[in-house]
Amino acid sequence: MIEVQELVKTFGFNPVLRKLDLKVEAGQFLVLLGPNGSGKSTLLRILAALARPTSGLVKIGGWRLPDEAFAVRRQLGVVSHLPLLYDTLSAAENLRFFAQLYDLPEEGMDDLIQSSLAQVGLARRANDLVRTFSRGMLQRLTIARAILHDPAVVLFDEPYTGLDQEASSILDDLLRDLAQQNRTIVMTTHDIQRGHALASHVAILSRGKIGYLGATSAVPSGEILNLYTETIGAGQ
Amino acid sequence: MKDNQRFVTSYWRVVLLVARKDLRAEIRGRELISSMFLFAFLAVVIFSFALELDREARENSVAGVLWVTIIFSGMLGLARSMAVEKDKGSLDALLIAPVHRSALFYGKALANLLFTLVIALLLMVLLTVLFNISLFVWQVLVVLVLGCIGFTVSGTLVSSMSVYARARETLLPIMLLPVILPVLISAVRASGALLAGLKAEDWLPWMQLLALVDVVFLIITYFLFDYVVEE
Numbered sequence: 001m002i003e004v005q006e007l008v009k010t011f012g013f014n015p016v017l018r019k020l021d022l023k024v025e026a027g028q029f030l031v032l033l034g035p036n037g038s039g040k041s042t043l044l045r046i047l048a049a050l051a052r053p054t055s056g057l058v059k060i061g062g063w064r065l066p067d068e069a070f071a072v073r074r075q076l077g078v079v080s081h082l083p084l085l086y087d088t089l090s091a092a093e094n095l096r097f098f099a100q101l102y103d104l105p106e107e108g109m110d111d112l113i114q115s116s117l118a119q120v121g122l123a124r125r126a127n128d129l130v131r132t133f134s135r136g137m138l139q140r141l142t143i144a145r146a147i148l149h150d151p152a153v154v155l156f157d158e159p160y161t162g163l164d165q166e167a168s169s170i171l172d173d174l175l176r177d178l179a180q181q182n183r184t185i186v187m188t189t190h191d192i193q194r195g196h197a198l199a200s201h202v203a204i205l206s207r208g209k210i211g212y213l214g215a216t217s218a219v220p221s222g223e224i225l226n227l228y229t230e231t232i233g234a235g236q
Numbered sequence: 237m238k239d240n241q242r243f244v245t246s247y248w249r250v251v252l253l254v255a256r257k258d259l260r261a262e263i264r265g266r267e268l269i270s271s272m273f274l275f276a277f278l279a280v281v282i283f284s285f286a287l288e289l290d291r292e293a294r295e296n297s298v299a300g301v302l303w304v305t306i307i308f309s310g311m312l313g314l315a316r317s318m319a320v321e322k323d324k325g326s327l328d329a330l331l332i333a334p335v336h337r338s339a340l341f342y343g344k345a346l347a348n349l350l351f352t353l354v355i356a357l358l359l360m361v362l363l364t365v366l367f368n369i370s371l372f373v374w375q376v377l378v379v380l381v382l383g384c385i386g387f388t389v390s391g392t393l394v395s396s397m398s399v400y401a402r403a404r405e406t407l408l409p410i411m412l413l414p415v416i417l418p419v420l421i422s423a424v425r426a427s428g429a430l431l432a433g434l435k436a437e438d439w440l441p442w443m444q445l446l447a448l449v450d451v452v453f454l455i456i457t458y459f460l461f462d463y464v465v466e467e
Contacts, residue, residue, distance in 0.1 A: 048332055051467035066466075073334040082325025088261040097257050101333045103246065129264075145329070 001026040001153060001184045002047065007056035009042055009208075016042045018208040019056070024201070026152070029175075029185040031195035031216075033228055034205030040188040043205070044157045047186065048078050060153060074102075077146035077154040081161035083138045084145065087131035091122055091141050094130060095148055102149040116144040120174060136167025143174055147183075154178060156187035160194070172198060196224045204231040250335045254343025258317070259350065267320075268313045272355045276309040280359065284366040294367050299428035302371070303383065303420055305359055307413075310352045310387055315408050317348055318395040327399075331465055341461040345392040352384045375430050375439070382446045383423035389453045390415050397464050422446040 002024040009017040017039045024030050032040045045051040046058060049069040058065040060072045078084070085094050095113045104112065117123045120140035125133070133141065139159060146154060156175075160168055175198050179185060189195045196202060196216050204212040204227070211231035219227055262268055283301045287294070321327035321344075330340050360371045360380070391412055398407040426442035 045467065048328075050328055050331055070334055073332055076332060078328070078332050080325055080328070082328070084325040084329035086257065086261055086326055087324065088264040089257070093260075097253065098329070098333070100253055101250065101330070101335060103334075 001028075001061060002186065003057070003059040004043075004047075005057040007043075007046070007058060008054045009039070009046060009051065010054045016208055017046075017053075020205075020209055022203065022210055022213070024184055024186060026184055027182045028201050029179045029199040030187070030201045030203055031199035032186060032188045032203050032205060033190075033192055033195060034188075035232060038205040038232075039208045040205055041157055044078075044155050044186065044188060047153075048076060048155055049073055074149070075152045077149070077151035078157070079139070079142050079146045079154065079159050080157040081159065083130070083142055085130050085138065085141060088129065090127050090129055091117060091133075091144075092126040094141065095145060098145050099148055104149060112148070116148055117141075119177075120144045121170070134167070135162050136164065136170065139163060139167065139171060140174065143171075143178075147178065151183070153184045153186070156185065156189075158188055158190070160189060160191055168194075192224055192228055193221065196221055204228055206232050206234070247336055247339045250339035251343045251346060254330070254340055255346040255350070258344065258347030261320075262347075262351065268316055268351050269354060271316070272309045272313045272351065273358060275312055276305050276355055276359050277362065279305045279308065280362050280366060291368075295369055295432060296428070298363055298367050298369050298371070299424050299431055301367075302356075302359060302363055302427065303424050306352065306356050306384070307387060307416065307420060309355055309359075310348075310384075310391065311409055311412065313351050313355075314348060314388070314391040314395040314412075315398075315405060317344065317351075318392070318399040319404065322399045327465070337462045337465065338458045341392065341396070341457060344396075345389050345457075348392050349384055349388040352388050353381065356380050356384055369431065371431065373430055375443075376427050379423055379426045379430065379439075379443060379446065382443065382450055383419055383427075386419035386423075386446065386450045386453055387416055389450070389457055390419070393457045393460060393464060396461065418449045419446065422449065 004020060004022040007017050007020040008015065020043065034040050042051065046053050046065065047060065049065055049072055052066050061075050063071045065072055089097065092113050095116060096109065099109050099113065114123060114126065117126050120143055122137060122141055122144065125137065130138065130141065159171060163171060187195065187199065199216050202214065202216050202219065203210050211234060212227060280301065287297060331337065364371050394412045394415060395408055398404045398411055401407045422442045422445045426439045426446060429439035429442065
């Protein structure tokens with residue numbers, strides 16, 4: 001589903017990704033771990049067609065980026081630590097705006113919006129302005145927005161930032177639901193244990209390269225921190 | 237043929253969708269118009285006290301005062317309009333959507349144009365009262381629309397560039413003022429000549445130049461926006 005070969009991204013003279021290779025099969029849930037500056041967010045922005053690779057091959061669903069970005073964007077949903085919503089619009093108005101932007105059929109749009117809000121537990125707040133929402137509610141609405149058009153691939157960039165325990169646990173459940181719907185998920189996080197518990201595969205980025213890539217079942221949860229530290233250490 | 241027609245329909249649908257979203261947000265929040273109008277009001281009052289001129293001098297300076305105030309108050313709106321999208325991450329949400337990015341740009345520019353026109357019309361009322369000169373001549377209104385199109389189209393593009401910078405508030409006027417110089421000069425000259433009651437040969441070439449600059453800006457921004465917003 002996602003294929004990255006020898007991906008290089010530089011900002012000025014500063015290389016952020018250095019000939020990075022990565023393959024994510026359809027239906028996999030990959031968690032990307034790595035310290036600040038390792039290139040996690042840059043990789044996600046390239047996959048989301050928000051940044052242009054300096055060189056290398058990036059393909060999603062068989063379409064190549066950036067040349068076929070239009071086709072790629074149709075099958076992508078993106079959630080970041082920012083809400084990506086309009087706080088002067090209500091929850092339903094936000095979803096309607098994005099549904100229309102994605103050219104979803106008008107017929108049945110109200111039902112789709114209601115069921116999306118219900119899926120993230122916000123059906124009762126449909127007509128409330130987004131600026132009255134807590135951080136956790138914003139993040140749930142962001143997920144509803146990201147999956148409104150039923151994308152095959154969902155990218156999460158540090159989705160737990162700023163969430164309290166309860167909101168994080170609700171987000172865990174939502175991520176499990178999405179994974180069960182056979183979507184391909186790529187998520188960056190600094191919460192190593194949580195990422196390991198949720199994902200089917202783990203990749204550790206160090207200095208712009210994948211230092212480790214494997215199934216989470218191959219790494220016991222007690223070992224993931226050691227593996228992370230060793231991989232980061234080896235990349236220095 | 238059908239594909240082309242569908243592309244055009246869907247393109248304009250996105251332009252109107254984005255503009256409508258910005259208008260709805262502004263009607264609810266009243267952040268842009270109120271700050272732009274307050275700035276414009278204070279600027280015109282200061283101008284009227286600072287330039288205690290006789291009638292002839294007022295007639296000569298009113299076009300300059302009008303356009304300088306439109307541009308400075310308009311810049312407040314342009315900066316805020318893009319900063320809101322960037323700070324909440326909603327600019328990324330727009331850019332991820334499978335739509336032509338220039339349609340997103342023209343939607344933002346259309347909303348900015350409407351905000352700037354509202355301020356410009358209120359300014360004309362204020363100047364008519366404070367300078368005791370009627371600005372409501374239909375040709376001046378045409379110049380006003382043409383000038384605001386050139387200003388908001390180039391301004392929306394420059395603000396999309398400066399919004400990524402750390403010192404975006406200072407960067408926007410530094411980058412934008414040289415770009416809009418042709419708009420400013422031709423708008424001031426055309427409206428000045430019209431208000432002085434000069435012949436068509438004195439204002440028409442400036443109006444034509446203004447229209448030409450608008451067309452050039454509209455074409456350039458169509459191709460540039462995608463490169464401006466992609467990292």
